[in-house]
Amino acid sequence: MSDDKHLPIDVLRHSAAHLLAHAVLDLYPGTKTGIGPAVETGFYYDFLRDEPFTPADLEAIEKRMKEIAREDVPIERRVLGKDEAMRLFEEQGQPLKVELIREKGDATVTVYGQGPFADFCLGPHVASTGLLAHVKLLSVSGAYWKGDERGAQMQRIYGAVFPTAKELEDHLRMLEEAKKRDHRRLGTDLDLFSSNDELGGGLILWHPKGARVRAVIEQHWRERHWAGGYDILYTPHIGRATLWQTSGHLGFYKDSMYSPMDIDEQPYYLKPMNCPFHIEIYKSRMRSYRDLPLRWAELGTVYRYERSGTLHGLLRVRGFTQDDAHIICTPDQIEAEILRVLDFSVSILADFGFTDNKIELSVRDPKNPGKYCGADDLWCRAEASLVKALETRGYPYERKEGEAVFYGPKIDIKIKDAIGRLWQCTTIQFDFNMSERFDMTYVGEDGKEHRPYMVHRALLGSLERFFGVLIEHYNGSFPLWLAPVQALVLPIAERHEAYAKSLEGRLREAGLRAEVDLSREKVGKKIRTAELQKVPLILVVGDKEVERGTAALRVHGQGDKGEVDVARFLGQAQELVKNKSNTVNF
Numbered sequence: 319m320s321d322d323k324h325l326p327i328d329v330l331r332h333s334a335a336h337l338l339a340h341a342v343l344d345l346y347p348g349t350k351t352g353i354g355p356a357v358e359t360g361f362y363y364d365f366l367r368d369e370p371f372t373p374a375d376l377e378a379i380e381k382r383m384k385e386i387a388r389e390d391v392p393i394e395r396r397v398l399g400k401d402e403a404m405r406l407f408e409e410q411g412q413p414l415k416v417e418l419i420r421e422k423g424d425a426t427v428t429v430y431g432q433g434p435f436a437d438f439c440l441g442p443h444v445a446s447t448g449l450l451a452h453v454k455l456l457s458v459s460g461a462y463w464k465g466d467e468r469g470a471q472m473q474r475i476y477g478a479v480f481p482t483a484k485e486l487e488d489h490l491r492m493l494e495e496a497k498k499r500d501h502r503r504l505g506t507d508l509d510l511f512s513s514n515d516e517l518g519g520g521l522i523l524w525h526p527k528g529a530r531v532r533a534v535i536e537q538h539w540r541e542r543h544w545a546g547g548y549d550i551l552y553t554p555h556i557g558r559a560t561l562w563q564t565s566g567h568l569g570f571y572k573d574s575m576y577s578p579m580d581i582d583e584q585p586y587y588l589k590p591m592n593c594p595f596h597i598e599i600y601k602s603r604m605r606s607y608r609d610l611p612l613r614w615a616e617l618g619t620v621y622r623y624e625r626s627g628t629l630h631g632l633l634r635v636r637g638f639t640q641d642d643a644h645i646i647c648t649p650d651q652i653e654a655e656i657l658r659v660l661d662f663s664v665s666i667l668a669d670f671g672f673t674d675n676k677i678e679l680s681v682r683d684p685k686n687p688g689k690y691c692g693a694d695d696l697w698c699r700a701e702a703s704l705v706k707a708l709e710t711r712g713y714p715y716e717r718k719e720g721e722a723v724f725y726g727p728k729i730d731i732k733i734k735d736a737i738g739r740l741w742q743c744t745t746i747q748f749d750f751n752m753s754e755r756f757d758m759t760y761v762g763e764d765g766k767e768h769r770p771y772m773v774h775r776a777l778l779g780s781l782e783r784f785f786g787v788l789i790e791h792y793n794g795s796f797p798l799w800l801a802p803v804q805a806l807v808l809p810i811a812e813r814h815e816a817y818a819k820s821l822e823g824r825l826r827e828a829g830l831r832a833e834v835d836l837s838r839e840k841v842g843k844k845i846r847t848a849e850l851q852k853v854p855l856i857l858v859v860g861d862k863e864v865e866r867g868t869a870a871l872r873v874h875g876q877g878d879k880g881e882v883d884v885a886r887f888l889g890q891a892q893e894l895v896k897n898k899s900n901t902v903n904f
């Protein structure tokens with residue numbers, strides 16, 4: 319291959335999946351192969367085999383993969399007739415491949431071969447296995463054939479591959495770091511949240527300390543929204559089936575909704591989205607062009623079905639609170655509104671310490687305009703307003719042709735965390751479907767009824783997921799303004815407790831989340847506990863501090879800062895909170 323340097327990473331990953339299957343069949347003949355796609359972080363392959371793959375097996379497989387890579391076996395594409403291809407995999411003892419080819423139904427299929435190994439897929443692949451040397455197998459877990467819980471139980475082996483050794487090493491280091499800061503572990507260690515089977519998977523319990531962080535996030539979110547020209551709404555958790563029929567959810571979103579409940583012989587559904595409620599508020603009265611734009615936000619708790627196997631801590635849950643908003647405006651306002659919502663989103667993400675973003679613009683597939691709802695001129699104007707906003711601000715973005723959903727184009731913002739991972743957060747999404755379905759109108763300057771633009775916007779995404787990202791980004795050491803306990807007062811001995819309590823009172827009066835440690839532990843132990851709990855400010859008080867009305871300050875991660883005047887300390891702490899500083903300087 320002439321252009322190896324610019325090899326798409328997905329081609330490399332999918333080729334590594336073939337290499338994995340090749341090695342498995344070399345070492346464990348008789349194993350049945352399922353599918354082996356590239357995924358966002360690497361690749362996997364599903365295998366059907368009675369014995370479980372052990373960590374030692376994974377090592378042996380990886381070793382074999384590297385051997386085949388060193389042999390630099392050419393990878394060849396062949397086009398076979400459907401029957402011929404089915405015969406080939408029949409002979410190879412691969413019934414799952416035969417099943418896939420049978421279902422696929424095309425007269426000819428492509429088969430990629432390397433040495434004795436062959437796989438049925440569309441490709442493309444790298445030219446030879448020599449390009450796959452920097453590969454690492456990571457884990458094995460269970461999966462179902464075709465994702466169907468009644469289907470065969472497969473073993474899914476995950477791996478990562480990179481063009482260079484350096485990139486692979488960096489990635490493995492990042493994975494190690496990610497493991498250390500796993501929000502599920504920190505959630506338990508720092509007593510932030512939990513979830514359990516008794517309660518039901520994917521449902522989150524916010525413990526007092528996690529709830530404090532959430533309350534700070536929500537308060538900041540509300541203040542910024544009011545200042546940013548938004549109004550805040552509250553809407554119910556359930557709605558009649560008729561509402562979800564009108565919105566179209568019972569048509570195209572039913573699989574993600576929970577079974578209805580019967581209220582006065584009427585079916586009601588838990589809400590998977592807030593939009594229909596906001597539209598009902600819009601429609602509660604006649605709207606004029608003079609009322610627009612409307613910017614309505616809600617911290618709306620929604621419920622969506624997720625397969626139990628996909629649930630993951632705070633990141634993938636069944637009940638979550640979206641920081642939702644809908645912007646409803648006239649066509650003339652759309653450009654200014656999109657720029658405004660883009661600025662607003664970027665600015666709020668920055669408040670939480672996320673300044674390195676990746677922006678994606680998803681637009682229509684120009685070759686397939688029939689796939690989308692909404693008039694052509696509406697789409698053109700909407701897409702143009704998104705492009706204009708991005709270009710006005712000079713943000714680099716990736717244009718994704720044909721990635722728009724059927725009801726409108728969108729901008730997605732992914733934030734980059736402290737260890738370089740990207741997380742999808744903000745979405746700014748036009749909707750030409752619901753405005754039609756609900757027949758939303760406003761009376762224009764001409765006295766006639768017009769269709770407004772409607773834009774959905776989730777900024778942090780969901781509070782649960784965003785909290786999970788925050789925990790991992792900060793490794794549990796939240797900046798002062800977000801920390802659940804900002805300051806902890808540690809009396810050295812019992813005789814210092816009264817002073818410690820009065821100091822705690824002063825801190826609380828100054829608006830700081832302060833606590834006092836009245837345990838009968840030695841002060842050294844108390845300090846270690848506070849450090850493990852990642853409390854940003856620790857105030858130790860003993861004889862000298864009581865006598866002089868001061869405190870000895872320790873800053874998390876920085877150690878002893880010496881004696882401080884309490885009034886001055888309070889002023890500085892308040893300033894750090896107000897500025898949302900990421901670092902604590904005293």
Ligand SMILES: [Zn+2]
Binds near residue numbers: 332336437441443
């Ligand atoms: Zn393939």
Ligand SMILES: [Zn+2]
Binds near residue numbers: 774
């Ligand atoms: Zn919406």
